[in-house]
Amino acid sequence: MAKTNKTTETQVDVTDFINSYVENEQKKSDSFHLIKLMSEWSGFEPKMWGPTIIGFGSYHYKYSSGHQGDMPIIGFSPRKAEFSLYIYSPTEENKHLLDNLGKFKMGKACIYVKKLSDINIDALEKICKATIMYQNEHHECACHKK
Numbered sequence: 001m002a003k004t005n006k007t008t009e010t011q012v013d014v015t016d017f018i019n020s021y022v023e024n025e026q027k028k029s030d031s032f033h034l035i036k037l038m039s040e041w042s043g044f045e046p047k048m049w050g051p052t053i054i055g056f057g058s059y060h061y062k063y064s065s066g067h068q069g070d071m072p073i074i075g076f077s078p079r080k081a082e083f084s085l086y087i088y089s090p091t092e093e094n095k096h097l098l099d100n101l102g103k104f105k106m107g108k109a110c111i112y113v114k115k116l117s118d119i120n121i122d123a124l125e126k127i128c129k130a131t132i133m134y135q136n137e138h139h140e141c142a143c144h145k146k
Helices: 014-021 025-042 092-100 121-138
Strands: 046-049 053-056 059-062 068-071 074-078 083-086 111-113
Touching: 014 025, 014 046, 014 053, 025 046, 025 053, 025 074, 025 083, 025 121, 053 083, 074 121, 092 121
Parallel strands: none
Antiparallel strands: 046 053, 053 074, 059 068, 074 083, 083 111
16 A cells, blocks of 8 residues: 655645744744745745645655655754754765755754754755755756746
């Protein structure tokens, strides 16, 4: 039986989500700033994916196992402890982009950042744009329609 993806695009309003979910005022401000930046860099409006991910654009993936689905091209989640940034494509040519990012932790599928002031926004932009390019080259991507 095919596994159903939990992370799908929803109709929840992004602003309502931030205002109701994010308690810390600095994180709320950083969230709205990230939305502005990621919208500008990606060319897509923010959409909610699952209960807590704010995504921009979408791409379709298909694994050799047959599992497939859609995910945001780039995105983030303003989790309680830190932001989860879904912005990195781990390729040899992209590894150097992390050198100038600033204070972060690397997870399996995301980058963890406590607050925007801990990172270099120019480096963040380069990582986001490299990820958009990677998704465009490797998947059926909404960025093809741009």
